[in-house]
Amino acid sequence: MRTRQLRRELLDARASLSSAERQAAASQILQRLQQLPEFQQPIRVGSYISVQAELSTRAINEWLLQQHQLAVPVLHPFRAGNLLFLNVSSSTQWHTNAFQIPEPELRCPDIAPLADIDVLLVPLVGFDPQGNRLGMGGGYYDRTLAAWQAGRLPRLLPIGLAYDQQCVANLPAQPWDVPLPRIITPTKLWDFRR
Numbered sequence: 427m428r429t430r431q432l433r434r435e436l437l438d439a440r441a442s443l444s445s446a447e448r449q450a451a452a453s454q455i456l457q458r459l460q461q462l463p464e465f466q467q468p469i470r471v472g473s474y475i476s477v478q479a480e481l482s483t484r485a486i487n488e489w490l491l492q493q494h495q496l497a498v499p500v501l502h503p504f505r506a507g508n509l510l511f512l513n514v515s516s517s518t519q520w521h522t523n524a525f526q527i528p529e530p531e532l533r534c535p536d537i538a539p540l541a542d543i544d545v546l547l548v549p550l551v552g553f554d555p556q557g558n559r560l561g562m563g564g565g566y567y568d569r570t571l572a573a574w575q576a577g578r579l580p581r582l583l584p585i586g587l588a589y590d591q592q593c594v595a596n597l598p599a600q601p602w603d604v605p606l607p608r609i610i611t612p613t614k615l616w617d618f619r620r
């Protein structure tokens with residue numbers, strides 16, 4: 427299947443970036459985020475905990491923890507394929523989920539309803555110049571973004587974070603794919619809203 431092959435190629439391309447390139451990309455994207463008007467007052471941000479060669483959120487999350495409110499996804503305990511966002515603090519207890527991604531211990535008072543999140547930083551494997559996104563293949567962000575696309579999360583601004591090398595000419599879009607309104611790479615802020 428073409429999508430699976432493309433995912434493999436894009437993951438390989440990402441993994442072959444040097445650690446210096448990866449660090450430079452992450453700090454350029456942090457600077458771009460810090461300049462956005464949305465971040466000029468404290469807001470609540472749904473980020474992710476980067477793993478492997480993903481665009482690193484280490485420094486981004488440290489900044490969000492200090493200057494904004496940071497929430498990160500956990501795999502939903504009973505709605506398979508869905509994410510739940512949890513607020514993070516300095517006292518958060520962590521464990522790793524089934525994909526070996528760190529996530530906060532599930533405590534109900536820490537749940538951050540998506541309706542309260544201002545900006546959602548979205549990991550991706552690939553994107554195209556129309557804002558189409560290719561993810562890890564679990565459909566987690568497609569399900570999360572479906573409510574946003576339907577207009578039920580009016581305050582939410584999803585922003586994909588990516589290396590420039592993750593851009594491909596034309597992603598095969600599936601009916602459930604939700605194009606991102608914005609994507610930030612080290613060299614460009616893609617704004618697809620019109």
Ligand SMILES: Nc1nc2c(c(=O)[nH]1)N(C=O)[C@@H](CNc1ccc(C(=O)N[C@@H](CCC(=O)O)C(=O)O)cc1)CN2
Pocket residue numbers: 437474475476477480499509524525527549550561562563564565566567
């Ligand atoms: N850092 C991070 N957190 C995230 C995501 C993400 O893409 N990145 N997700 C975005 O949806 C969700 C988890 N989704 C995932 C879906 C599938 C696989 C997965 O199939 N992993 C394969 C290895 C894939 C490969 O390297 O080829 C595996 O574990 O065997 C991992 C995460 C929620 N949290």
Ligand SMILES: Nc1ncnc2c1ncn2[C@@H]1O[C@H](COP(=O)(O)OP(=O)(O)OP(=O)(O)O)[C@@H](O)[C@H]1O
Pocket residue numbers: 559560561562563564565566567568569572600602603
């Ligand atoms: N809104 C939705 N409702 C129900 N099923 C969905 C929805 N969105 C996606 N799916 C299912 O999830 C599966 C994975 O979708 P896809 O390959 O597009 O994931 P992805 O965007 O690459 O992954 P992720 O969002 O986890 O990074 C598909 O088989 C699809 O049927």
